Amino acid sequence: MSCLSVIIPCYNEEESIPLFYAEFSRQRDFLKARDITPELLFIDDGSSDGTVEAVRRLHEADGSVHLISFSRNFGKEAAMYAGLQNATGDYVVIMDADLQDPPALLPEMFAALDEGYDSAATRRVNRKGEPPIRSFFARRFYRLMRKISQVEMMDGARDYRLMTRQMVDAILSMGEYNRFTKGIFGWVGFRTKWIDFENVDRAAGKTKWSFWGLVRYSFEGITAFSTVPLVLASVLGVVFCLLALLMVIFIIVRKILFGDPVAGWPSLVCIILFLSGIQFFFTGILGQYLAKTYMEVKSRPIYLKNEKNCF
Ligand code: UDP
Ligand code: MG
Numbered sequence: 001m002s003c004l005s006v007i008i009p010c011y012n013e014e015e016s017i018p019l020f021y022a023e024f025s026r027q028r029d030f031l032k033a034r035d036i037t038p039e040l041l042f043i044d045d046g047s048s049d050g051t052v053e054a055v056r057r058l059h060e061a062d063g064s065v066h067l068i069s070f071s072r073n074f075g076k077e078a079a080m081y082a083g084l085q086n087a088t089g090d091y092v093v094i095m096d097a098d099l100q101d102p103p104a105l106l107p108e109m110f111a112a113l114d115e116g117y118d119s120a121a122t123r124r125v126n127r128k129g130e131p132p133i134r135s136f137f138a139r140r141f142y143r144l145m146r147k148i149s150q151v152e153m154m155d156g157a158r159d160y161r162l163m164t165r166q167m168v169d170a171i172l173s174m175g176e177y178n179r180f181t182k183g184i185f186g187w188v189g190f191r192t193k194w195i196d197f198e199n200v201d202r203a204a205g206k207t208k209w210s211f212w213g214l215v216r217y218s219f220e221g222i223t224a225f226s227t228v229p230l231v232l233a234s235v236l237g238v239v240f241c242l243l244a245l246l247m248v249i250f251i252i253v254r255k256i257l258f259g260d261p262v263a264g265w266p267s268l269v270c271i272i273l274f275l276s277g278i279q280f281f282f283t284g285i286l287g288q289y290l291a292k293t294y295m296e297v298k299s300r301p302i303y304l305k306n307e308k309n310c311f
Contacts, residue, residue: 002090004036007083009043009076013097014050015204017042020095021058021065023203024103034110036091040065043083044309046073052309059311069309076208077179078303080159084168093162099203101160108195109162118190119163123156124199134211141218148228151186154194161185176224177296180217183225223292230289233282240275 006024010017024040031038042055044067058065068082080094091113095101101122109120127135142155159181163171170188171181185192209217222229 001035001037003088004031004038004091004093005083005087005089006038006040007043007080007087007092007094008040008097009045009079009083009094010047010051010055010097011045011073011076011079011208012047012049012051013205014047014054016097016099016202017051017054017058019203020097020099023099024095027103027106030107038064039087039089041083041087042067042097043079044069045076045079046070056311067309067311069306071304071306074303076159077181080181081179082303082305084172087168090165091162092165092168094159096158096160098205100200101158102197102200105160105195105197106162112193112195113162113164115193116191117193118167119161119185119192120195121154121161121185121192122158122195122197123154124158125156125196126199127156128199129201130199131211134214137214137218141221145183145221145225148222149183149226151183151225153182153186157182157194164190166190175302177298177300177302178220178224178292179302180221180224183221187225219288223288227289229285233285236278236282 008020013020021040024038028038040058040062042051042065044051044055046069052067052069055065055067059067066086068086070078070082083094084092091110093106093109095103105122109122112120127138139155142153145151145153167188167190170190171184174184174188
């Protein structure tokens with residue numbers, strides 16, 4: 001007999017939780033046939049609605065339902081980390097509460113583990129129902145990440161993933177504060193099978209992501225898994241030095257041939273503005289990495305529990 005821990009990050013999901021539980025329960029026969037007992041770990045990420053009560057009702061009827069409640073909203077990354085830390089199963093799967101990660105894919109995911117894979121990951125093949133501008137930037141982001149970071153990151157990849165214990169332990173060994181799980185999954189390696197599925201709409205409630213929230217999250221991903229932006233400053237510096245050298249030669253030659261008429265003021269101002277702009281830009285990038293390092297050095301806890309709501 002083995003155990004499957006299901007991690008469900010929840011932020012204001014009181015409506016989705018009963019729907020999720022009902023949908024997940026349809027997989028119980030499959031799990032039973034494989035002699036797997038499920039353990040449902042709901043993570044309440046500082047919800048302000050009835051999320052805790054909704055999980056408590058489930059817990060009263062089903063002892064395998066547990067809740068870890070945070071003292072405030074720490075974000076989905078922190079919720080997933082807390083889930084992984086507290087999961088006891090031989091297998092662990094992360095699922096959204098809103099049923100956008102269909103539990104019906106579980107048999108296919110377990111089949112992948114049978115084939116010898118250490119993890120079965122899912123990705124959406126379309127982004128139906130998503131604002132086109134969001135899809136556009138998401139695609140650009142994944143393309144950029146593939147270029148500037150060493151880790152494998154799939155376009156449309158979700159956090160919905162079934163993992164073996166050894167992979168979970170590997171992820172837990174990465175205790176960084178600025179977490180970008182999509183990158184961490186790729187970084188730890190292990191053989192991963194990708195399972196495609198059609199995007200489904202939220203069962204209830206609404207998305208917690210704003211456009212700017214996603215932009216911030218993408219910067220998180222870039223700074224966490226690539227130092228290419230830092231190198232860019234040096235490359236541009238060298239390019240500008242070479243350019244300056246060519247200009248010097250040009251001016252000297254012109255002076256010898258034609259004398260020195262005073263001109264070129266507006267162009268000078270443009271050049272100064274352009275170069276100082278670039279310098280500020282790279283100082284900003286440097287600042288981003290410094291800020292991340294600063295937060296990392298503080299080594300604050302990734303989440304804090306509200307013990308009286310944990311069961
Ligand atoms: N979530 C969370 N903390 C947050 C934001 C979201 O735990 O600060 C959870 C949320 O309850 C859901 C999952 O993360 O179960 C995915 O969130 P959402 O559905 O809003 O994102 P989307 O599917 O639109 O990308
Ligand atoms: Mg969702």
